Amino acid sequence: MSNALSAAPSLVSTPRAMSLETIGMTKTFGSFTALDNVSLKVDAGSFHALLGENGAGKSTLVKSIMGYYHADKGSLLLDGHEAQVRNPRDARDLGLGMVYQHFTLVPCLTGAENLVISRADAPAVIDWKKEKKALDAFLDRMPFRAPLDKPVSSLAAGEKQKLEILKLLYLDQRLLILDEPTSVLTPQEADEILGLLKGMTDRGDISVVIITHKFREVTAFADALSVLRRGKRVGGGLVKDMTTDEMARLMIGDTPIRQRALRQENTTGPVTLELAGLMADGDEGASVLNAVNLKIHSGEIVGIAGVSGNGQSQLVEVLSGQRPLRDGRIFVRDKPFEPTRDAYFRLKIFGLPEEPLKNATVARMTVAENLAFRNFDRPPNAKFGWWLSPGPMRTKARELIARYRVKTQSPESAIGDLSGGNVQRAVLARELSGEVDVLIVANPCFGLDFASVAEIRSQIMEQRNKGAAVLLVSEDLDEILELADRVAVMSEGTIAFVSPIGETDRATIGKHMAGHE
Amino acid sequence: MNDSTPLIVLIAILGGALRVSTPFMFVALGECLTEKSGRVNLGLEGTLVLGAMTAYAVSYHSGSPWLGVLAAGLAGAALGGIHGFICKLPKVNDVAVGIAMMLFGTGIAFFFGKAYIQPTAPRLGSISLGDWTGNAQLATALQINPLMIVGILVAILMWWAFANTRWGLIVRMSGDSAPSAMAMGVSVDLVRFLATTAGGFLAGVGGAFLSLYYPGSWNQGLSSGQGLMAVALVIFARWDPIRCVAAAFLFGATGAIGPALQSVGVTQGYYFFNAAPYILTLFIMIASAGSKKAGRDVPGELSIIK
Numbered sequence: 001m002s003n004a005l006s007a008a009p010s011l012v013s014t015p016r017a018m019s020l021e022t023i024g025m026t027k028t029f030g031s032f033t034a035l036d037n038v039s040l041k042v043d044a045g046s047f048h049a050l051l052g053e054n055g056a057g058k059s060t061l062v063k064s065i066m067g068y069y070h071a072d073k074g075s076l077l078l079d080g081h082e083a084q085v086r087n088p089r090d091a092r093d094l095g096l097g098m099v100y101q102h103f104t105l106v107p108c109l110t111g112a113e114n115l116v117i118s119r120a121d122a123p124a125v126i127d128w129k130k131e132k133k134a135l136d137a138f139l140d141r142m143p144f145r146a147p148l149d150k151p152v153s154s155l156a157a158g159e160k161q162k163l164e165i166l167k168l169l170y171l172d173q174r175l176l177i178l179d180e181p182t183s184v185l186t187p188q189e190a191d192e193i194l195g196l197l198k199g200m201t202d203r204g205d206i207s208v209v210i211i212t213h214k215f216r217e218v219t220a221f222a223d224a225l226s227v228l229r230r231g232k233r234v235g236g237g238l239v240k241d242m243t244t245d246e247m248a249r250l251m252i253g254d255t256p257i258r259q260r261a262l263r264q265e266n267t268t269g270p271v272t273l274e275l276a277g278l279m280a281d282g283d284e285g286a287s288v289l290n291a292v293n294l295k296i297h298s299g300e301i302v303g304i305a306g307v308s309g310n311g312q313s314q315l316v317e318v319l320s321g322q323r324p325l326r327d328g329r330i331f332v333r334d335k336p337f338e339p340t341r342d343a344y345f346r347l348k349i350f351g352l353p354e355e356p357l358k359n360a361t362v363a364r365m366t367v368a369e370n371l372a373f374r375n376f377d378r379p380p381n382a383k384f385g386w387w388l389s390p391g392p393m394r395t396k397a398r399e400l401i402a403r404y405r406v407k408t409q410s411p412e413s414a415i416g417d418l419s420g421g422n423v424q425r426a427v428l429a430r431e432l433s434g435e436v437d438v439l440i441v442a443n444p445c446f447g448l449d450f451a452s453v454a455e456i457r458s459q460i461m462e463q464r465n466k467g468a469a470v471l472l473v474s475e476d477l478d479e480i481l482e483l484a485d486r487v488a489v490m491s492e493g494t495i496a497f498v499s500p501i502g503e504t505d506r507a508t509i510g511k512h513m514a515g516h517e
Numbered sequence: 518m519n520d521s522t523p524l525i526v527l528i529a530i531l532g533g534a535l536r537v538s539t540p541f542m543f544v545a546l547g548e549c550l551t552e553k554s555g556r557v558n559l560g561l562e563g564t565l566v567l568g569a570m571t572a573y574a575v576s577y578h579s580g581s582p583w584l585g586v587l588a589a590g591l592a593g594a595a596l597g598g599i600h601g602f603i604c605k606l607p608k609v610n611d612v613a614v615g616i617a618m619m620l621f622g623t624g625i626a627f628f629f630g631k632a633y634i635q636p637t638a639p640r641l642g643s644i645s646l647g648d649w650t651g652n653a654q655l656a657t658a659l660q661i662n663p664l665m666i667v668g669i670l671v672a673i674l675m676w677w678a679f680a681n682t683r684w685g686l687i688v689r690m691s692g693d694s695a696p697s698a699m700a701m702g703v704s705v706d707l708v709r710f711l712a713t714t715a716g717g718f719l720a721g722v723g724g725a726f727l728s729l730y731y732p733g734s735w736n737q738g739l740s741s742g743q744g745l746m747a748v749a750l751v752i753f754a755r756w757d758p759i760r761c762v763a764a765a766f767l768f769g770a771t772g773a774i775g776p777a778l779q780s781v782g783v784t785q786g787y788y789f790f791n792a793a794p795y796i797l798t799l800f801i802m803i804a805s806a807g808s809k810k811a812g813r814d815v816p817g818e819l820s821i822i823k
């Protein structure tokens with residue numbers, strides 16, 4: 001395994017980075033044109049950002065390049081030569097590597113198994129002693145690590161993402177395509193990883209195409225960019241020649257951006273949600289929640305900050321009834337709360353968990369059905385609680401799709417076919433469209449374009465202003481600082497620090513996140 | 518009753534376990550391999566019966582029981598291959614196909630097997646592991662069939678291969694996350710087709726044991742649902758080949774409780790003890806279904822859990 005980072009002299013003399021060009025790429029899904037004649041050029045050794053709002057076709061474009069989809073029209077040039085990529089394996093053999101928007105590590109395999117099996121020359125019989133040694137040597141050269149001995153299913157999102165990127169570097173690919181690689185990373189982790197990749201592009205070791213919604217990352221790391229809108233390439237150029245306003249305008253055209261909702265003062269009411277000594281076990285059986293105590297008043301947003309993997313996801317799972325409590329109680333308006341469907345309905349508890357495609361939808365059911373999950377068995381969607389009437393369901397779905405601007409071909413499309421950001425919107429539409437007393441949200445803006453971020457944050461704020469008690473778990477500290485009334489830091493499965501947002505600052509929060517007093 | 522009665526019962530149970538567990542073992546291993554690749558084959562009961570018939574017929578005509586075993590495996594592989602091929606077609610449900618294949622397998626076995634109910638075919642020999650003990654009962658109990666050893670070796674091989682070979686990892690990958698496997702350029706359909714075929718081979722060999730060793734003749738009532746129980750055993754063994762073997766032995770041992778007690782004169786509850794393996798399976802399934810561990814070991818692509 002020769003790696004780009006190893007100091008083999010031959011690598012230094014011949015730049016290995018690959019250039020890529022698409023000519024007139026077109027891809028349709030049924031009658032819907034997801035990509036319309038897209039031509040785009042990525043120079044060898046450049047760090048190219050691909051921008052566009054949710055559903056613009058960014059993922060479709062890179063998947064077509066990788067041979068995951070077959071473009072209807074158009075060709076692909078690698079290093080100036082036309083290349084035939086029929087499937088992802090061809091792409092890998094040509095030196096193209098991609099981190100997909102949804103994780104592609106195999107959950108039941110360990111990190112090490114995932115890395116080794118992804119290699120084209122994976123040996124028929126794997127000598128684990130030798131491979132482990134090689135992997136350790138490889139990891140020593142990397143600026144970040146990921147656990148290799150645990151099954152991927154037990155890793156936190158950030159760890160998985162690092163492992164995905166490590167995999168490409170391990171495979172020694174010459175052009176990396178990253179589809180929103182930083183959504184699940186903390187800003188520090190993101191800077192670290194992108195900085196490393198940037199260094200490699202500067203040295204001419206690799207070229208990078210990155211899809212991102214974060215302008216900060218574009219201006220800090222990318223050299224060039226392209227913007228897609230509704231499947232067409234509408235502009236691009238060198239990053240240093242453009243302002244973020246210009247980029248934003250290219251992305252959304254003339255659509256107005258929703259104004260940020262203002263925080264109304266003195267809305268705070270009585271305690272609505274109380275978590276008393278919550279204890280729960282993780283998948284491995286070890287305790288992951290160690291007495292979480294927290295009170296949330298109505299009309300208040302409590303933001304939970306913390307380094308990923310400190311129990312935040314499990315806390316959300318407990319609150320959404322996906323994980324049993326070992327001990328402790330949840331009270332809603334001073335009454336003990338059991339996570340039943342009926343209780344959620346009665347007490348008006350809603351939520352948006354992380355990885356909504358997995359945790360809040362059924363990918364193969366239609367958008368309309370998914371939108372009706374909360375109320376499909378209640379009038380007007382159902383008579384007597386069991387006779388469903390699709391008519392009202394569809395009408396309601398149409399209305400929600402329009403109101404929340406979910407981009408879907410029709411209410412009858414499978415929700416798994418929507419773009420990442422639109423799945424998120426569909427779930428929010430379902431959860432926020434009614435009256436809300438308690439709202440539990442985890443990383444609500446993960447993967448959304450800036451217009452949607454503004455919109456969703458303002459919706460959360462609006463619910464707070466209307467008197468909902470909001471628990472906001474977020475790995476994005478800026479989001480917490482913007483939205484929360486109080487911040488709580490979670491560390492090692494317990495709340496390590498709570499403070500009104502006005503009485504603390506980034507540094508203090510950061511210190512508690514790192515586990516220092 | 519005297520002091521040695523418990524011992525006799527234990528020896529009888531051991532003997533029973535060693536005698537009847539092999540077909541369970543083979544079918545469970547076949548199903549384990551198939552399910553690891555992300556597909557369910559409920560047709561293995563049919564494969565087992567067809568394997569038994571084929572083995573008997575080939576052994577009868579060729580005079581070589583081992584040729585019969587091979588033929589049983591090939592017949593099983595053919596059935597598995599058909600199942601694998603049909604399931605590749607779009608919108609086909611593997612559970613439904615499996616049930617159809619079960620009926621198909623038993624059907625053709627009975628059809629072609631009519632001629633072989635009467636004649637006697639050469640049977641597989643056995644290995645005596647217990648002669649040194651000087652105890653006649655123990656020696657009989659420890660008479661084992663070479664196929665059992667083959668089964669244990671296959672299980673160890675599978676267990677090792679799932680962790681240490683490219684093929685093993687690819688099978689697990691296809692079974693756990695088809696999109697990931699496809700993203701790596703693996704043809705998931707092909708992997709499943711091959712796994713189903715190989716799984717059918719193993720189940721066919723399990724059938725050969727029935728007709729060529731114990732009970733050791735061919736008739737239509739030969740299999741009493743072993744093929745179906747084996748599917749349950751796989752779940753209970755949490756998709757681990759080694760645990761499949763253990764489960765098969767446990768199942769065999771509980772099945773031997775009734776006859777063992779009868780042999781020392783305890784006849785009360787005979788039918789109850791005959792049902793013991795099924796009751797045991799039921800309880801173990803209930804216990805293990807609730808555990809988080811079981812949930813984690815399930816291959817993510819199985820249509821029954823999707």
Ligand SMILES: Nc1ncnc2c1ncn2[C@@H]1O[C@H](COP(=O)(O)OP(=O)(O)OP(=O)(O)O)[C@@H](O)[C@H]1O
Binds near residue numbers: 053060101407418
């Ligand atoms: N397999 C599919 N079948 C049908 N339609 C699809 C499929 N994949 C994508 N689409 C549609 O194509 C459009 C573009 O989707 P794509 O995933 O490329 O968007 P994106 O730019 O990556 O958005 P996001 O930022 O939200 O990830 C969307 O409207 C989506 O609904």
Ligand SMILES: [Mg+2]
Binds near residue numbers: 058059060101419420
């Ligand atoms: Mg996308």
